[in-house]
Amino acid sequence: MLGQGARVGRARINWMAYLLVAPALGTWLIFNTYPMIRGITMAFQDYRFLYPETTSLANSFNGLDNFRAMFEDRMFGASLVVSLKYTAMYLPASIILPVIIASLIAEVTEERMASFLRVVVYMPAVLPIAAAMLVWKKLYDPQFGYLNVIIGGLLRRPVNILWLGPQLALPSLVVASLWKGLGYNTLLFLIGIYGINRELYDAAAVDGCTGLKSWWHITLPLLKPIFTLILVLNAGIMGVTEQAMIMTDGGPADRTLTSGLYLWRVAFRYGDMRMGYAAAVALCLGIISMLLSAIIFKVMRTERA
Template sequence: MIAPTMIGLVILNIIPFFETIRMSFYKSGSFGKWTFCGIDNYIKMFSSSGFWRSTWNTTYFVILTVPIGVFISLVLAVFLNAKIKGRTIFRAIYFLPMVVAPTAVAMVWKWMYNSEYGIINNFLRSIGISNTINWITNSKTALLACAIVAIWSAIGYDAILLLSGIQSISKSYYEAAKIDGASGIKQFFHITIPMVSPTLFFVIIMRAMTSLKMFDIIYMMIEERNPAIRSTETILMLFYKESFVNNNQGYGSAIVIWAFLIIGVVTLVQFIGQKKWVNYET
């Protein structure tokens, strides 16, 4: 019964993964010729300033998106769980960005960020901020602008997941807390967060993995000729450039292995943190 899934997993994931490891020890040439080069690709990678810059950009992007995005999603889930009129409609509205294609999302936000006629700068001018902000062409704000888009497009999905965890909490806990005089904020920190922690850690892991693999939004919003391209180049963007622009698939494979190791380490740390959190709560 699980054979179709297992066959697809082996063909589409496991075999390509080991093939990528093999390719990272080769140098690609013209006409499909490959030459074994040992660990030269890894030596080149670790001695490249562009590689370390992309690693820092990826780390910074995770720092910008994961804590803020998960916190907003958790607060939003609490409000969506409240007894308000039309909450089903609100849930659908907040979930809509996940249905829209990332390309469309990036293009709309790119127009909104436009320094001349973008709606964001027009709004800032209307409240007295006359200085034009070059959101996606300034190296100091470009990555932040992309992080805002990533947070906006993901909070609805994360909020729905957290909402399912909140709804599984027994109402008797909140009723007992109200009898003891606990305020809504105390109930949030002492009941909601501890009880929803398994779902919360799952959301954090998924959001961190997505942020570490971020490519499409940044690629669509930051063009190659954009002066801020260096400050927004993530690990996967560097992989794309080396593999498909510079036609150096061996070096690109080494970059992907590095990205895999980072994702694995981050996931392992989060799993260890989850176990310690659960042990602390019990």
């Protein structure tokens, strides 16, 4: 009888656990799993938002036609090149700058000053992305932007640098995005640095390994998991949309038309809103991001070995 009562108690505990998990699981299934599955199926439909009859998969299934059209679409190819350039500039800088800043903050011994610096560095991450990009758009203004005013003051003559012109638009967009994400990445590196055993530095100092040498041979190797984490988190940067939409709207002359922004235009701006084609573009970008993440894991694992 005692064993039977214990089994009933365990069953009740299990059911209670399921009930507690059910709201979170249901939310995840509704807002994550279903949209992902629907997006994948939509990629194989000629679904156009303005034509309700194309909603059903049975009525609008078109096989691989969306993907065939995508690879023949010059605009998609051009946007993919822009995204690759953006990623090539953003990814290295999103690691190099934060790790340097985090290392400098970690050297500050006065706790109040260190706390102040952490708050200042993290503050951009708190801002909504729309507000942050509008601030940078004002800074880049050729006539009244603070950047040109400061440079003109230093040179003692008026300057009219077109920060969002054809030549500098993409690098300027990268700088604004780096500023927005700098605080979060710096905080991750700070957590890693503060978690390193200080005895390692003391032992290295006995052998004369101090300063930059200890940073290069101790700090950086032990931060490799943080490097991997940040690279993987930023692997989806190819689909950047909001920054380009707010600052340049893809211009000038499509110099900042990223794949994410092109996807949004196809889905919500162009013609009859080709949701099926946009879903195919999104699926392609997702596959590219997963491949990039796999390459990052492979490279970091090889270096660690």
